[in-house]
Amino acid sequence: MAPPDPAGAHPTLPEPLSRRIFRKFLLMLCSLLTSLYVFYCLAERCQTLSRPVVGLSGGGEEAGPGRSVPAGGLGELAAWPAAARKKRLLQVQPWRKHRPPAPHGDGEEAAWEEEPPGLAGSPGGSGAGSSVAEPPPGTLALLLDEGSKQLPQAIIIGVKKGGTRALLEFLRVHPDVRAVGAEPHFFDRSYDKGLAWYRDLMPRTLDGQITMEKTPSYFVTREAPARISAMSKATKLIVVVRDPVTRAVSDYTQTLSKRPDIPTFESLTFRNRSAGLIDTSWSAIQIGLYAKHLEHWLRHFPLRQMLFVSGERLIRDPAGELGRVQDFLGLKRIISDKHFYFNQTKGFPCLKKAEGSGRPHCLGKTKGRPHPEIEREVLRRLRDFYRPFNRKFYQMTGQDFGWDG
Numbered sequence: 001m002a003p004p005d006p007a008g009a010h011p012t013l014p015e016p017l018s019r020r021i022f023r024k025f026l027l028m029l030c031s032l033l034t035s036l037y038v039f040y041c042l043a044e045r046c047q048t049l050s051r052p053v054v055g056l057s058g059g060g061e062e063a064g065p066g067r068s069v070p071a072g073g074l075g076e077l078a079a080w081p082a083a084a085r086k087k088r089l090l091q092v093q094p095w096r097k098h099r100p101p102a103p104h105g106d107g108e109e110a111a112w113e114e115e116p117p118g119l120a121g122s123p124g125g126s127g128a129g130s131s132v133a134e135p136p137p138g139t140l141a142l143l144l145d146e147g148s149k150q151l152p153q154a155i156i157i158g159v160k161k162g163g164t165r166a167l168l169e170f171l172r173v174h175p176d177v178r179a180v181g182a183e184p185h186f187f188d189r190s191y192d193k194g195l196a197w198y199r200d201l202m203p204r205t206l207d208g209q210i211t212m213e214k215t216p217s218y219f220v221t222r223e224a225p226a227r228i229s230a231m232s233k234a235t236k237l238i239v240v241v242r243d244p245v246t247r248a249v250s251d252y253t254q255t256l257s258k259r260p261d262i263p264t265f266e267s268l269t270f271r272n273r274s275a276g277l278i279d280t281s282w283s284a285i286q287i288g289l290y291a292k293h294l295e296h297w298l299r300h301f302p303l304r305q306m307l308f309v310s311g312e313r314l315i316r317d318p319a320g321e322l323g324r325v326q327d328f329l330g331l332k333r334i335i336s337d338k339h340f341y342f343n344q345t346k347g348f349p350c351l352k353k354a355e356g357s358g359r360p361h362c363l364g365k366t367k368g369r370p371h372p373e374i375e376r377e378v379l380r381r382l383r384d385f386y387r388p389f390n391r392k393f394y395q396m397t398g399q400d401f402g403w404d405g
Ligand SMILES: Nc1ncnc2c1ncn2[C@@H]1O[C@H](COP(=O)(O)OS(=O)(=O)O)[C@@H](OP(=O)(O)O)[C@H]1O
Pocket: 108, 109, 159, 160, 161, 162, 163, 164, 165, 166, 216, 249, 250, 251, 253, 311, 314, 315, 348, 349, 350, 363, 366, 367, 368, 369
């Protein structure tokens, strides 16, 4: 038998009531804290807070948004509209099993290149140069199997160098838009892979959300209108158009950046310079014949299903153009002036807060780069060449884009 303690109390005597209450209270507090933590993790927050953001280029504005809490902190997230919060859940879905094919061919955009690093790896992101550690697929959306992959209801089909990346990045700010970041090139290069392959590239969406993609080469691909129509006659088509002369120079600038040894713009422009014969087989010239390309689309889609966005206005007044696009897509007008600021260094409008982040975001270095100086006379000849095609295009679309003014 154990000896009695100095106070004479028996060691097996029950604890005093106050201590038992205190123990119970501690136990309850612990379980409450544990459940809160589990709930918090399921709602993605612990991942986003703990994941290190690495490799951003000095946190400059070119650096994309990390998938971190919004600038305003946790309080701001709580204030987000429900749709935006749902969208966040979907952004951290298991990552695309198949990346879209890497772009090939001359002058094509490096599909991965423009992706804001913080969006990389998400279904809407490109995956290139991921600057944020990939979250494990243990997310709430995954657990609940929320959302599903849909074929796109709207596609930005062109035009190359028109401002298609800017439009897509701006649209992705909308809580009801989910887009694949890279260019899938399905209807021009990978059609034989089938619609199931294409759908699998898409991010998951909830009811009411629109799935989108952009591949600017579709606009000039002969087979694309019939193929998109075969997928769905109801597909909405967006074309960002830009003065075809500036577009051609922009296209040339891109090729030059990859192959500095190509001939001058001036020499590529003409089949016979003294005779004033423009080389329409050069893709930089050919893409700008908008009226000709549009004819093919109008055989498969009514004009009302197409929206023509002015590349020039997209730079001058992004919110104005985004207003038109939101209306066309049947979306609530959420993206407005307050989402943009003009970045003096970049010389272009940028987002105050990119999708899934609270950080400012400008497009990458390959967007808005300086063009080489082209002989005035050559530019004048090109303007003359495009004038009748532009007029036809204005007639067909019912919009004057002001390129000949
Ligand atoms: N906000 C903003 N920031 C940067 N750049 C902008 C912006 N809005 C439109 N643009 C113009 O977009 C041009 C590139 O067009 P695309 O994105 O369609 O090019 S691509 O076909 O995808 O390669 C790009 O062409 P360049 O100026 O020749 O580089 C820009 O003029």
